[in-house]
Amino acid sequence: MAIGVALGILSLAMTARAETVTVTDIAGREVEVSIPVERIILGEGRQIYLLAALDTEDPFKRVVGWREDLSQADPDSYAAYLAKFPRIADIPTFGGFKDGSFDVEQAVSLKPDVVIMNIESKQATEDARYIEKLAAAGIPLVYVDFREHPFANTEPSMRLFGHLIGKSERAEEFVAWRQAEIKRVTDVIDKANPTRPTVFIDRAGGYSEECCMSFGDDNFGKFVEMAGGTNIAKDIIPATFGSVNPEQIIAADPDQIIVTGGWWEAYVPGGAWVGVAPGRNMEAAREKLAALAKRPAMTGVKAVETGRMHAIWHQFYNSPYQFVGIQQMAKWLHPELFADLDPEATFRELHERFLPVPYRPGYWVSLTDAQ
Structure with missing residues (x-):
């Protein structure tokens, strides 16, 4: 009898601790979720960039499945996390929603409390009726965004993650610090109102023979404007992503x-491609950059x-760390104007305050030492 009473009390305590709430995701959908969630499927492995800033002690303790992209798109960060948390090698992986390689049956078998998807997968997700299929198993899906419209959606996405995992206070701490670090650039630009140099952002230059992918008036395109430049593709590319001809x-x-x-x-x-990444050889990266400078599109520029x-580093485009890229730009x-600004120190502080892995330089390089 005593054991039965104890189990009953424990069950009531666990029920009281869990709470079903309605959250609004980045797509504007109202979704019912029981919080705090304990089992998460990450629709993109690089969502660990933000989860690590909130669940710093162990960012993977809630992750029961994730897309296999971090180890390919950012193998150096993956290696750093793997060294600290070896069990991540055993987390089940899957392909992308866009290419149809997401396995709903696999997802259901992992018994997640929530599936978190990036907003750019929304059309493919809806076309394949993944939301309905997951809902039939009692699994909610929510959308976040750090890529399509990062300056509108990064902070709401961080707050949504914080709410879901019971780390709202930590999310607010990160958001406040991020805002202050951006203002270290934008306040100076607003006050000085300097002449704006024109800038071309070569998105993933050298990744393919095509030249040249770039950004419209968002993501890295907006980084340029916030850093006091003029993005030459702003009026050429109508959306966030597109191409500019030589x-x-x-x-x-x-x-x-x-x-x-x-x-x-x-x-x-x-x-x-230019191998800027944590811990990489910057002289080798500079050689790759010099080779890209010889393409026909750069003739006489x-x-x-x-x-x-x-x-x-390309991944500034897809993480809540965009402000570091803005500072360097x-x-x-x-x-x-920014002689006293040290983006390296900013990124190091981010790691020390919010991330469980140490900072390693290697995120940017210039063709010459000239600024």
């Missing part, structure tokens, strides 16, 4: 060029002639 780049003759890069050996072995061509675009 003739448009030559005609615009940008003052500076910023290539986004990463360690993409898993995707394009031996490719011309001012940025190349003056050495004001740079590379920066501000240093490149307006070195006289």
Whole structure:
């Protein structure tokens, strides 16, 4: 009898601790979720960038499945997390929603409390009726966004994650610090109102032979504007992502060029991409950057002639760490205004305050030392 009473009390305590709430996701959908969630499927492995900032002690303790992209798109970060949390090698993985390789039966078998998807998968998710199939098993799906419209959706996404896992206070701490770090750039630009250099963002330059992918007026395109530059593709690309042809780049003759890069050996072995990534060799990355400067699209362009061509970690486009990229771009675009700003120190502080893995440099490089 005593054991039965004890189990009954324990059951009541657990029931009282759990709470069913209605959350509004980034797609504007109202979704019922029992919080705090204890079992999560990450629709993209790189969502660990934000989960780690909230569940810092053990970002993987709730993850029961994730998309297999972190180890391919950012193998150096994956290796750092693997060294600290070896069991992540055993977390079940799956492919993407867009390519139809997501297995609903596998997801259901993992018994998640919630599936978290990036907003760009929404159309494919709806077309395949994944939401209804998961709902039939009592599994809610919510959307977040750090890529399509990061400056509108990063903070709501962080708060949503915080709410789901019972870390709202931690989420607010991160959001407040992020806002303050962005203002270290935007307040200076607003006050000084400097002449804005023109900038071409070469998205994943060298990843393919195509030239050149870039950004419209969001994501890295907006990074440029916030850092005090003018994105030459802002009026050419109507959406967040798109392409600019070589003739448009030559005609615009940008003052500076910023290539986004990463360690993409898993995707394009031996490719011309610039290997900026934590712990990587910056001299090797600079050599790759110099090779990209010789493409026809860069012929006679001012940025190349003056050495004001740079590379920066591509994953700033898909994480809540965008403010570090903004700070570094501000240093490149307006070195006289930001002589005392140290983006390296900012990123190191982010790791020390919010992440369970140590900081390793390697996130950006310039063609020359000229700014």
